[in-house]
Amino acid sequence: MGRTEPPPCTLRPQAPVTLDAYRDLFPLPEGEVYLDHAATGTLGAHTLGAVTDYLAGRAGLLADRSPNNFPADLDRGVRARERAAALVGADAASVALVPNTSYGLNLVVQGLDWRPGDRVVVPGCEFPANHLPWLGLAPLGVEVDTVAHREGVFSVDDVRAALQPETRVVAVSAVQFLSGFRCDLEAIGALCRERGVLFVVDAIQAVGASRLDMSAIKADLLAVGGHKWLGALQGLGFVAVAPSLLPRLRPTIGWLNGPVDWDDFDTVSTALHPDATRFHVGTSPTAGVYALDAALGAMLEVGPDVIEAVVLANAARMAEGLERLGAERYGPQGQPASGIVTVRVPDPEGLHAHLASQGVTCSMRSRLVRFAPHAQTPPAAIDHALDAVASFGRTVHA
Numbered sequence: 001m002g003r004t005e006p007p008p009c010t011l012r013p014q015a016p017v018t019l020d021a022y023r024d025l026f027p028l029p030e031g032e033v034y035l036d037h038a039a040t041g042t043l044g045a046h047t048l049g050a051v052t053d054y055l056a057g058r059a060g061l062l063a064d065r066s067p068n069n070f071p072a073d074l075d076r077g078v079r080a081r082e083r084a085a086a087l088v089g090a091d092a093a094s095v096a097l098v099p100n101t102s103y104g105l106n107l108v109v110q111g112l113d114w115r116p117g118d119r120v121v122v123p124g125c126e127f128p129a130n131h132l133p134w135l136g137l138a139p140l141g142v143e144v145d146t147v148a149h150r151e152g153v154f155s156v157d158d159v160r161a162a163l164q165p166e167t168r169v170v171a172v173s174a175v176q177f178l179s180g181f182r183c184d185l186e187a188i189g190a191l192c193r194e195r196g197v198l199f200v201v202d203a204i205q206a207v208g209a210s211r212l213d214m215s216a217i218k219a220d221l222l223a224v225g226g227h228k229w230l231g232a233l234q235g236l237g238f239v240a241v242a243p244s245l246l247p248r249l250r251p252t253i254g255w256l257n258g259p260v261d262w263d264d265f266d267t268v269s270t271a272l273h274p275d276a277t278r279f280h281v282g283t284s285p286t287a288g289v290y291a292l293d294a295a296l297g298a299m300l301e302v303g304p305d306v307i308e309a310v311v312l313a314n315a316a317r318m319a320e321g322l323e324r325l326g327a328e329r330y331g332p333q334g335q336p337a338s339g340i341v342t343v344r345v346p347d348p349e350g351l352h353a354h355l356a357s358q359g360v361t362c363s364m365r366s367r368l369v370r371f372a373p374h375a376q377t378p379p380a381a382i383d384h385a386l387d388a389v390a391s392f393g394r395t396v397h398a
């Protein structure tokens with residue numbers, strides 16, 4: 001069978017998809033409300049279609065391609081990297097596909113030339129994926145300093161206070177996973193540049209819902225999982241690595257870190273790719289590549305600015321409704337700066353179970369109830385969720 005090329009990459013389409021058309025890609029059963037994108041995003045019809053088409057080809061069900069479609073699969077990975085770069089303001093050469101956020105962060109954890117006495121700064125409210133790996137450096141003599149926080153909220157001054165002369169890395173989440181706090185990445189990035197410290201960002205709770213420009217925030221590495229706000233599959237995400245950091249990281253070695261001569265496998269070369277694909281150890285989970293490519297493509301067509309505006313409007317509608325019902329906000333007050341709205345209630349287990357019985361999916365973390373609507377969430381769905389909270393039959397006053 002001949003080589004199957006993917007459709008042309010269209011990062012700036014002539015006819016952008018409308019928000020209504022985008023929402024139509026995410027049908028849910030009647031009466032079901034999904035407000036849990038901070039845990040796992042929903043798959044759109046475009047993403048499901050891309051994965052189904054790939055699986056049909058692998059099963060040999062399509063006349064125009066062989067189950068061994070490796071060259072076309074590599075091309076799809078190239079396009080996914082281009083689209084990821086466009087979404088976060090990076091160059092495609094800086095982007096590599098990785099299994100998850102943890103793997104991306106570990107490119108620095110495992111790849112930097114650590115010395116005894118080095119220190120790392122992380123907020124005390126970080127998700128374990130951006131805390132435990134740094135603690136794992138203790139056998140090398142590396143210590144971790146935590147940034148003080150109040151309900152998942154901290155300031156640039158709090159970060160500054162945690163810095164020491166031996167600090168080599170500051171690692172923060174763009175959006176805090178529980179409070180929804182959105183830190184001042186540009187100011188923290190500038191502080192890190194001023195101090196000669198590497199700036200690492202866990203962006204899984206931001207990218208896909210919030211605009212983020214890697215060059216503007218001066219991040220050295222950005223790690224993103226694909227299965228939350230991006231609406232792709234578990235098991236694949238991406239990293240964007242600043243060109244200045246690229247040669248300083250020692251990659252895990254597999255067979256795809258460098259050029260492959262398909263006509264001469266007897267000659268062994270340890271040469272690395274000059275770009276971020278040097279972090280590609282082996283074959284990616286290909287269904288995930290197709291899913292990520294499709295999800296990114298649709299988001300770029302709608303426009304990251306449009307998606308962010310709707311996410312913030314939906315979060316505000318949720319927050320204002322919960323406030324009217326007497327629920328106490330956890331974390332930042334006022335207008336939400338991300339898609340996460342979390343509340344403290346006297347009976348979180350009871351409320352969470354009641355909402356599930358009413359067709360509302362949300363999360364409970366640390367005995368707090370977290371709501372996370374996305375751009376595809378219609379306002380009526382948020383109102384349904386608020387009605388379900390109101391019908392709980394017990395007070396939601398903390």
